[in-house]
Amino acid sequence: MDYSYFQISEQALEVVFPEQIDVQENKLIQLVARKLIEEKAVGVIGVIPAYHTLTVNFDYDLTSYHDLIDEIDTLIETSDSEQSTEKTIVELPVCYDREFGPDLDDVANFASISVDELIKLHSSTDYFIYMMGFLPGFAYMGSVPENIAMPRLEVPRKKIAPGSVGIAGAQTGMYPVESPGGWRLIGRTPVKLYDVTDPVLKYKSGDYIRFKPITKDEYFAIQAQDEAGEYQLNVIKEGGESND
Template identity: 70%
Template sequence: MNYSYFQVSEQSLEVEFPEQINVEENELIQDIARQLIDQKAIGVTGIIPAYHTLTVNYDFDLTSYQDLVDQIDEIILNANQDKKTGRSIIELPVCYNLEYGPDLQDVANYGKVSVEELIKLHTGTDYFIYMMGFLPGFAYMGSVPKQIAMPRLKVPRKVIAAGSVGVAGAQTGMYPVDSPGGWRLLGRTPIKLYDPSNPVLKYHSGDYVRFKAVDETEFKKIQVEDQKGDYQLKIIQEGGENNG
């Protein structure tokens, strides 16, 4: 796989792969990041994986640009792309309606499908989490079926409710907190995605998310259970299944 190195600053380097949204490429980026963390790489002070790049911050008193390049080259050389990595699939309930998803009909019109068909299309794919960013807990995931990959709004909304689920071109994601945003909203999850008092996320880069359609009665039931701490997300592991 082709890749290049760039010195971003005197204490930061970037590994750049071909500019594309590609699961295999991003899994390699996630693997490099994970191995640098697991190996407690000397001098590394921060690791930022993105769609097709990996930024590594380091202390030049403890390591050097070339030492890190050599270490990353070795990880890439030894990477086994065919090896299963035990990814988790997190099943996330979503209520798709015009109250929670004001763009539901517009996206259906864009895809020349009914709202019911749109929901089946959106829930019929397991979405890979390429990177986290923008907000704590905001997962950039793909890829949305081309038929419903409607571009984001030209004028972003000033406020989007926490839990809102939307699409922006080939990407899909959930707003973990109230926020401005320009994604096309399809529905909302009753799950509290981010709690600043307990910022442990239920999903991470490299995981998959599977949306499950629920009606409003079930939405409210799950919301109450989640607020009490009684609701458990369904988590499917490669080779098995468990609830977490």
């Protein structure tokens, strides 16, 4: 595995892997990040895994740049052969309706397909969560089928409703809270994705999201159940049983 190091401040370094959107590369980055925290690596005070980089913040009174590099080298060498083949899939209900997806027609026209075909394409892929960021609970996922990978809006919207599902090039994701944004909106989930009073997320980096198309009636029924605390997302372990 090719990678290099950059010291980006007195107490932070960045491990840079080949610049690509690659599931196996990202899984390695996430595994090394978890091990640095779980194994309480000396001096490490925080990690930030991204698509093809890993930023490590450290206390220079407890460790040095070069000692930390040696430790990360060892973790990368051992972790590269330890990656789990288990796949955790979180099934997320989404209503692909023009009320919730104002860009449905534009994305379908971009791909020269019908809206029904767009919905089928977008919901037929399990999307890997490469990283979390931008907003609490915002998952950067990929990759959407190439023909529907429409670029962001030239002028971002000032307000996007929580739960909105969008496309930005090869990426797809959900807006967990109200926010401005430039992704192409094609649907919305009725499930509350982030709650400041209970910030434990329903998914994490390394999981997969599977979008399950639902009708408008189902949307409002699930929304009511979710608000009452009676709705539970279906989580599937590849090769195992779901929790339905």
